[in-house]
Amino acid sequence: MEFFACAHCASALTRPLGRVRLPPYAHHPVGNGVRLPALMDAGSYAIDPEPSGPPWRRWEELADGEAEARGYHDPVYSLSDGAPGRILLAPGDDTGTTLIVDGADGYCCGITGGYGPNLACAHCGHPVGVREDDCSVWQTVWLEPDAVHVVPAGPDLPVADWDELIHVPCAVPPVDAGGRWNHRCEQEMSVTLVDLAVAADGAPVLFDDLGVAGLFGRAMLHFPTGDDRPTKRCALYGPGRPPADHHPELALVPRHPQTGRPWPTPPGVTGVPLDLAVWRHLAFPRMRAAVRVHSVLRAELDRDDPPLPTWRSGVYFDGWLIHDLLARVPADRRPAVRAVHPGWMPFGWC
Known part of the structure; x- marks a missing residue:
């Protein structure tokens, strides 16, 4: 088990969490106007090893061999140039964050991370991540890897048989x-x-x-x-x-x-x-x-x-x-x- 702390002031940002598999559809919206639940179960987190979030580049803008190096062998609309290693957790497990009201923009019925961080450390105010809950997107919290550090919080939960x-x-x-x-x-x-x-x-x-x-x-x-x-x-x-x-x-x-x-x-x-x-x-x-x-x-x-x-x-x-x-x-x-x-x-x- 571990929790995540602010890299700026070392204040705890989350409760103790256990690592699980990253859902392959974490970045995929569902339908149009659909209200989705929280993607992650309470008490769990996952790490996306690949770049995610803005900025984005269209397929035509990629250099030769760049897409294959990132694991894509057929054209897609765009690829992210965001930071790799973002941490995914459920809303409610980020107990030490506060919403950045000026950054809480969305498209329809909620907020997204399309305009940059909208979560800050509740202690020092340093931006640490993104909360998303707009329609058609999963309710998630993404912590930026360069804004947090991991702190051990005890032994891992036993693996269920x-x-x-x-x-x-x-x-x-x-x-x-x-x-x-x-x-x-x-x-x-x-x-x-x-x-x-x-x-x-x-x-x-x-x-x-x-x-x-x-x-x-x-x-x-x-x-x-x-x-x-x-x-x-x-x-x-x-x-x-x-x-x-x-x-x-x-x-x-x-x-x-x-x-x-x-x-x-x-x-x-x-x-x-x-x-x-x-x-x-x-x-x-x-x-x-x-x-x-x-x-x-x-x-x-x-x-x-x-x-x-x-x-x-x-x-x-x-x-x-x-x-x-x-x-x-x-x-x-x-x-x-x-x-x-x-x-x-x-x-x-x-």
């Missing part, structure tokens, strides 16, 4: 009462869709699970397949799941929420990581979270609360996020998805 994670209830249910996936789950599924298409490498994919087929089957049709490529089967693998009756080529496996590492697959099976909340909803659609009675975990206790909601609508796959992720896949790893036109946004409700 996989069996325990099956029974830990989600802070936000993956599916709401109306049967709609929440926005974070939809963004995670967009990330998994790209990983699945790259792993398939132009082969048609046959999903063993009907729920998985309902989520990803139609979206996979947007990626070209070779007529001579043998079909690859995809199963659900993970803790608490029985082994497949056959040996699939692909497997959707849960991603650990703390470490970001996927569930290990057997030799010969290519694992495709999927957000734990989505994976658990698919793998155990009727399972409810266990309850603790006198410190003993009792998963078999009778429950009288309503059953978990079941998703009834399609998934909104974010075409801009998918385009950005595909642009970062080296050409030698994606001969099959290279035919997806970079200016074509075929994704949406699937």
Whole structure:
């Protein structure tokens, strides 16, 4: 655990936090006029190792080889020239900051960081970061790496084992009462869709699970397949799941929420990581979270609360996020998805 302090006066800016994986969609807005929740869970932070935030440069302004050096192999609209190493955390965990009113500008219904820092150290007033909560952007706090320093605050939280994670209830249910996936789950599924298409490498994919087929089957049709490529089967693998009756080529496996590492697959099976909340909803659609009675975990206790909601609508796959992720896949790893036109946004409700 660690907290972040002001580099100017050494005052604490945050509560103690634990580091987790950076969401790949942290910089991607969702829809138009959508009110999004906090991106990060309380008590956690992530570090973006790449440049982010203003200023920005258009693709045409980049020097030869500069985009490839930064991991982009297909054109995108623009790249950031901001500082690398910005720290992402949830609003409310920045307990030692105050809003810079003159810098609190936005586009519609809130504030963004498009005009520079809008958060300052509450003790000395030195600018330290950005608060964002405008419509269509995630509610976040970004601390600037040169304005803060990290201070140890005790041992790291223990890493939960996989069996325990099956029974830990989600802070936000993956599916709401109306049967709609929440926005974070939809963004995670967009990330998994790209990983699945790259792993398939132009082969048609046959999903063993009907729920998985309902989520990803139609979206996979947007990626070209070779007529001579043998079909690859995809199963659900993970803790608490029985082994497949056959040996699939692909497997959707849960991603650990703390470490970001996927569930290990057997030799010969290519694992495709999927957000734990989505994976658990698919793998155990009727399972409810266990309850603790006198410190003993009792998963078999009778429950009288309503059953978990079941998703009834399609998934909104974010075409801009998918385009950005595909642009970062080296050409030698994606001969099959290279035919997806970079200016074509075929994704949406699937």
